[in-house]
Each structure stands twice: as structure tokens, then as C-alpha cells.
Amino acid sequence: MKWNSDRSLQLSLWCTRLAMVLVVVSGAASGSIVTWYLRVSGKTVELHLPITAALLLCCIPAMGALLWLHKLLSNINDSRVFVDENVTLLRRISWCCFLAAGITLVSSRFYLVFLLISVAAAFMGLILRVVKNVIQQAVILRTENELTI
Amino acid sequence: MAIMVNLDVVMAKKKISAGQLAELIDITPANLSILKNNKAKAIRFSTLEALCRELDCQPGDILEYVKDEE
Numbered sequence: 049m050k051w052n053s054d055r056s057l058q059l060s061l062w063c064t065r066l067a068m069v070l071v072v073v074s075g076a077a078s079g080s081i082v083t084w085y086l087r088v089s090g091k092t093v094e095l096h097l098p099i100t101a102a103l104l105l106c107c108i109p110a111m112g113a114l115l116w117l118h119k120l121l122s123n124i125n126d127s128r129v130f131v132d133e134n135v136t137l138l139r140r141i142s143w144c145c146f147l148a149a150g151i152t153l154v155s156s157r158f159y160l161v162f163l164l165i166s167v168a169a170a171f172m173g174l175i176l177r178v179v180k181n182v183i184q185q186a187v188i189l190r191t192e193n194e195l196t197i
Numbered sequence: 198m199a200i201m202v203n204l205d206v207v208m209a210k211k212k213i214s215a216g217q218l219a220e221l222i223d224i225t226p227a228n229l230s231i232l233k234n235n236k237a238k239a240i241r242f243s244t245l246e247a248l249c250r251e252l253d254c255q256p257g258d259i260l261e262y263v264k265d266e267e
Contacts, residue, residue: 191238192238192239195231195236195237195238195239196237196238196239196240196241197224197228197229197231197232197237197239197240197241197244
């Protein structure tokens, strides 16, 4: 199969949709997932409530980020790359990452592994902010180029 | 805006329509409209040269510097 940017974009869209389904499933079955995890890892049952709460709370920014990511990919699919809407979408996604980082940071008080997830989410949010700033500059350059007669 | 484009004045003096001028200098009527309505961010020397050639004028006749009011 010949690989090209269009197919890569379609793959990203389908991966985003799959991730949305996984978030919904993990939110709906959070209790069972945490019970299974605690049993497998041999952790105490007292951790069930904080981990479940953290998982459920993280589903909110995760779903928001995935929905906006889907919108962003759809815009790119429609050849609308350097537009103000994409800058807003990237900003929102980065805030979702920071929100998830905050939730997991608080949760790390109960379960230290969350600290690693918090750092990873914050780092992801930071990278997205840099990408957002790059796209913002590209929008300005595109507008200037279009308005140069 | 500090730089004003007085293209409409020069066009009226030379009695030439926007469509005709756009065709003569090989730009789209939409781009000429952007230029005429002071919406442009910049003008290429090639466009300015073509405008001066077809309108038989100087760049100063088309562009004017207006001091911004404080």
C-alpha cells in the first residue's frame, strides 16, 4: 500500500475516534478497571476511591482534548491549516493537558505514579503551546502574504 | 493608516475602470479592490511598476503618507 499524507491524516482521524471510544469506555467502566488494576498490581483497596475519582475527572479534559483534536484534524483535511480557529483549538487542547496535569498532580498525593503522568501531561501541554505559537505566527505570515498585492 | 492608496483618484483622472486596470496589470479584480480600499498590507514593486506604467503616473501619485493623529 502506498503511503501518503492524506492516508496519514485519515489514520490520525480514526486513531482519535478510537481514543474517544476508549475514554468513554474507561469512564463508564472506571470502577471495574481500577478494581482489576489493584488486584493485578497487589495494591491496597483504600486506593480504589482516589484512583477512580482521578480517572473519572481526567476523562473530562481527555474527551475535550480529543473532540478538539478531531476538529483540528478535520480542518487540516479541508486544507484549512493556518487559520485562527486552529490556534484556538490548539490552545484549548493544551489547557486540557494542563488540567489533566493538575488533576493527576493532586492525585499523586494518594498514588505516586500519578506524578509521572502529571509531568507527562504538563510537558505535552507545553509542547502544544509552542506549536500553537508557531501556528499563530504562520497565520500572521499567511495573512500578510495574502494581503500583499 | 499611515500610507494611503489613492488609486481610485488616479483611476478617475485617467478614466479607467477597475476591471480594465486589473486586466492590464495582470492581477485579479479582488486584489485590485483590496489595494483600492486600503486593505493591503504591502505592495510589490512589480505591481507598483505596472500601475505607474498603465496609469502613466509616479508612485507618489498612488501612495501618500498621512501622519497618524496622536
